[in-house]
Amino acid sequence: xxGRFAFPIGxxxxxxxxxAWKDIxxxxxxxxxxxxxxxxxxxxxxxxxxxxxxxxxxxxxxAAGVLWLTILFSGVLAFNRSYQLELEGDSLETLLLxxxxxxxxxxxxxxxxxxxxxxxxxIVVPMAAVLYNVAIWHVLPPLLAVLALGTIGFxxxxxxxxxMASRVRAREVLLPLLLFPMLVPLLVASVGATTxxxxxxxxxxxxxxxxxxxxxxxxxxxxxxxxxxxxIEV
Amino acid sequence: xxxxxxxxxxxxxxxxxxxxxxxxxxxxxxxxxxAIAFVGAQALGVLTSPxxxxxxxxxxxxxxxxxxxxxxxxxxxxxxxxSIKVLLTNDERADLLAAAAAEVGAVLTALTLILGSIxxxxxxxxxWTWDARLTSTAVLLxxxxxxxxxxxxxxxxxxxxxxxxxxxxxxxLNVPIVYMSVRWWRTLHQVQSSPATVDPHYVIGLxxxxxxFLLLLVFFIGRRYHLSRVExxxxxxxEGRALxxxxxxxxxxx
Numbered sequence: 092x093x094g095r096f097a098f099p100i101g102x103x104x105x106x107x108x109x110x111a112w113k114d115i116x117x118x119x120x121x122x123x124x125x126x127x128x129x130x131x132x133x134x135x136x137x138x139x140x141x142x143x144x145x146x147x148x149x150x151x152x153x154a155a156g157v158l159w160l161t162i163l164f165s166g167v168l169a170f171n172r173s174y175q176l177e178l179e180g181d182s183l184e185t186l187l188l189x190x191x192x193x194x195x196x197x198x199x200x201x202x203x204x205x206x207x208x209x210x211x212x213x214i215v216v217p218m219a220a221v222l223y224n225v226a227i228w229h230v231l232p233p234l235l236a237v238l239a240l241g242t243i244g245f246x247x248x249x250x251x252x253x254x255m256a257s258r259v260r261a262r263e264v265l266l267p268l269l270l271f272p273m274l275v276p277l278l279v280a281s282v283g284a285t286t287x288x289x290x291x292x293x294x295x296x297x298x299x300x301x302x303x304x305x306x307x308x309x310x311x312x313x314x315x316x317x318x319x320x321x322x323i324e325v
Numbered sequence: 326x327x328x329x330x331x332x333x334x335x336x337x338x339x340x341x342x343x344x345x346x347x348x349x350x351x352x353x354x355x356x357x358x359x360a361i362a363f364v365g366a367q368a369l370g371v372l373t374s375p376x377x378x379x380x381x382x383x384x385x386x387x388x389x390x391x392x393x394x395x396x397x398x399x400x401x402x403x404x405x406x407x408s409i410k411v412l413l414t415n416d417e418r419a420d421l422l423a424a425a426a427a428e429v430g431a432v433l434t435a436l437t438l439i440l441g442s443i444x445x446x447x448x449x450x451x452x453w454t455w456d457a458r459l460t461s462t463a464v465l466l467x468x469x470x471x472x473x474x475x476x477x478x479x480x481x482x483x484x485x486x487x488x489x490x491x492x493x494x495x496x497x498l499n500v501p502i503v504y505m506s507v508r509w510w511r512t513l514h515q516v517q518s519s520p521a522t523v524d525p526h527y528v529i530g531l532x533x534x535x536x537x538f539l540l541l542l543v544f545f546i547g548r549r550y551h552l553s554r555v556e557x558x559x560x561x562x563x564e565g566r567a568l569x570x571x572x573x574x575x576x577x578x579x
Contacts, residue, residue, distance in 0.1 A: 261478055265475065268470075269474075269492065272496075276502045276505075303505075303506055306502075307502060310502070311498075314494075321487045322487060322488050324487075325481070
C-alpha cells in the first residue's frame with residue numbers, strides 16, 4: 092500500500108482536478124442525471140407539502156427537516172452514477188493503473204459530486220423557501236455555511252460508500268442502507284442549525300450545531316481518504 | 326452414479342477428502358456452562374430481589390435488558406478490533422470473527438431494544454420514545470445490519486473481507502458521534518443501571534447475569550466463527566472438485 096500523505100502533493104492535486112473535471116464534464120454534457128434529480132427534489136418538496144399542509148405554520152416549522160430530507164433522498168441518486176460510467180466503460184481498472192495514491196480518485200469524485208449536489212441545492216433551497224414560506228435573506232450567509240458543511244459530510248460518505256455499493260447487484264438499495272444510518276448525526280445537526288437560523292437563532296444554537304458538523308466532516312473526510320484504497324482495489 | 330464406464334479417479338485427487346476444521350472442545354463446554362449459568366443467574370436474580378418500590382416485578386427485565394446491552398457493546402468492540410486487524414494484516418480469520426461478532430451483536434441489540442420497549446410501555450407509558458440512549462442504540466443496530474447486508478451482497482471473499490472491514494471501522498467510529506449528537510438533541514432515559522446505580526439488593530443478580538451473558542456471548546461467537554470456517558472449507562473443497570472434474574475432461578479427451 093502507498094497510503095502516504097507526502098508533501099509536496101502538487102501531483103496528487105493535479106490528479107484530483109483531472110478526475111473531478113472528467114466527472115463534471117461528463118455530467119455537464121449529458122445533464123440527464125442532473126435534470127432528473129432536480130425534478131425529483133422539486134417533486135418531493137411538493138409532496139411533503141401535501142403530506143404536512145396546508146396549515147402554513149406547520150409547514151414553516153417543518154421546513155428545515157423537509158429541506159434536508161429532500162437533499163439527502165435526491166442527492167443519494169448521484170453517487171452510484173459517479174462510478175457507474177466507469178464500470179460500464181470498464182475504465183475503472185485503467186484509472187487504478189495510473190501510478191500514485193488512491194485518495195486523489197476519491198477526492199476528485201467527491202469534488203464532482205459536491206458540485207452536483209450544491210447545484211441541486213441552488214434550485215431546491217429557494218424553491219423550499221417559497222413553497223414553505225420561510226424568509227432566508229436575512230440569514231443567508233450562515234445558512235449557506237450550514238448547507239455547505241452538511242453537504243460536504245453527506246457527499247464525503249456518499250462517494251465513499253458508493254465505491255462499494257455501485258459494484259454489487261442491489262446497488263440502488265444497498266447505498267441508502269449503508270449511508271443513511273451513518274448520516275444520523277449529520278441530519279440532526281444540519282436540521283438543528285437550519286431550524287435555529289430560520290427562527291432567528293435567538294439562543295445561539297446554530298453555532299453548537301455548526302461545530303458538530305465541522306467535527307463530523309473532518310473525522311469522516313480523513314477516515315474515507317484513508318480507507319478508500321482498501322475498498323477500491325478489490 | 327458411478328458406472329464402470331467412467332474414467333477411474335486418479336488417486337491423489339480422489340483421496341482429497343474435505344478437511345473440515347474441528348471445533349475446539351471448549352466451545353461446546355462453554356455453551357453448556359453458559360446455559361446453566363444463565364438459568365441459575367435468572368433464578369438468583371428473581372429470588373434475591375424484592376419488588377422495586379416504583380416498578381414492582383417489572384424491574385426483573387433489567388436482568389436481561391442490561392446484560393444484553395453490555396454484551397452487545399462488547400460484540401461491536403470485537404467487530405471494530407477484528408476489522409482493524411483485517412485492514413492491517415488481511416487476516417481472513419479476523420474477518421470471520423468480525424462477521425460472527427456482528428451477527429451476535431445485532432441479535433443482542435435487537436433483544437435490548439425489544440425488552441426496553443416492553444419495560445418502557447408500563448413505566449413511561451409509551452412503547453418508544455425519542456430519547457438519546459434508545460435512539461442511538463437503534464442507530465447502532467441499523468449500522469450493523471447495513472454491515473451484515475453488505476457482507477451478503479459482496480460475493481467475492483476478498484471484496485467482502487476488505488469492504489466489510491472498512492465499513493466496520495467507519496461504523497464503529499460513528500457510534501460515539503451518534504450518541505453525543507442525539508444526546509444534545511434530546512434526553513429522557515434514566516441513568517443507566519449498573520452495580521453502582523442500582524439498589525444493593527439487585528447488584529448480585531445483575532452481576533451474575535452479566536457473567537452468564539458473557540459466557541453465552543463467547544459461545545455464540547465461537548460457534549458462529551467455527552461454522553464460517555466450515556463454510557470456507559466446504560467452498561474450497563467444492564472449488565477443488567470442480568478443478569478436478571475439469572482435469573478429468575481433458576484426460577478423457579486425450
